[in-house]
Amino acid sequence: MNYDNILSQTHNGITTITINRPKKLNALNIETIEELHKAFKSANEDKNTKVIIVTGSGEKAFVAGADISEFADFDVNEGQELAAEGQELLFNFVENLSSPVIAAVNGFALGGGLELAMAAHFRVASDNTKMGLPEVSLGVIPGYGGTQRLPQLVGKGRAMEMIMTAGMIDASQALNYGLVNHVTTQEELLPLCEKIAGKIMRNSSVAIGSAIKAINANFKDGVNGFDVEVEEFGNCFGTNDFKEGTSAFLEKRKANFPGE
Ligand code: COA
Secondary structure, X not given: OOOOOEXXXXXXXXXXXXXXXXXXXXXXXXXXXXXXXXXXXXHHHOOOOOEEEEEEOOOOEEEOOEOHHHHOOOOHHHHHHHHHHHHHHHHHHHHOOOOOEEEEEOOEEEOHHHHHHHHOOEEEEEOOOEEEOOHHHXXXXXXXXXXXXXHHHHOHHHHHHHHHHOOEEEXXXXXXXXXXXXXXXXXXXXXXXXXXHHHHHOXXXXXXXXXXXXXXXXXXXOOOHHXXXXXXXXXHOOOHHHHHHHHHHHOOOOOOOOOO
């Protein structure tokens, strides 16, 4: 599929989705959010894709936020719609995909950029990364899940401070906060993400999808994560991946998972 604002390439089981508006520091306008939705959806449905990596083009930014020029004159209803549609199309959508999503954060990850990175299943950053939720400096608050996911990832006090000060933290602080799992150089960022993806791909993609569902259940209101775990655990017993994984172990060979 051809896109105007993003690139999507699949190679060796990995689909890399690159937000490609470097002149605007990859700011997320509505068109880009819609294209990202399509690209994530088709990668998740693609049997050849085992892991999705999302990154930004250029050396300066992952994503410098939602596109401020698009919402500067919005009213209350338009503001609510913008947040609701964005959450549904992209941020909640990515978080709930059954394919693992790694954010390769390669520079500024601000506002909607940090929110996108936080919607991914985990994050790896380059050492020039700067992360923050600067929305209150514009007279607004994070609207793409930032007030919910940042405290989940770094704790309430740190999230309060980051959001209230509108400040940025650097890569080492993000590592210290547990907001990113690894920090590396710009050059090594994608190779490191691909190496981690390689380790993920050796395992059952069906079981990984179940694990994502069970882990996410812990953060959903009114859902008992332990019950979801029990259900997903049971579901695994009905899969060919489970038959292959257990047979391979007992036959002392490497598993070759069919992914079903
Ligand atoms: N929305 C729209 N355009 C954006 C943008 C955003 N969130 N972030 C950057 N851009 C645009 C700039 O307007 C500029 O466009 P121009 O060349 O047409 O004027 C271009 O990207 C380059 O940005 P610039 O500000 O010149 O780069 P810089 O290196 O001086 O500063 C930042 C980098 C990230 C500190 C600065 O761009 C910034 O503060 N961006 C907004 C961050 C933000 O508040 N995000 C949350 C939005 S809710």
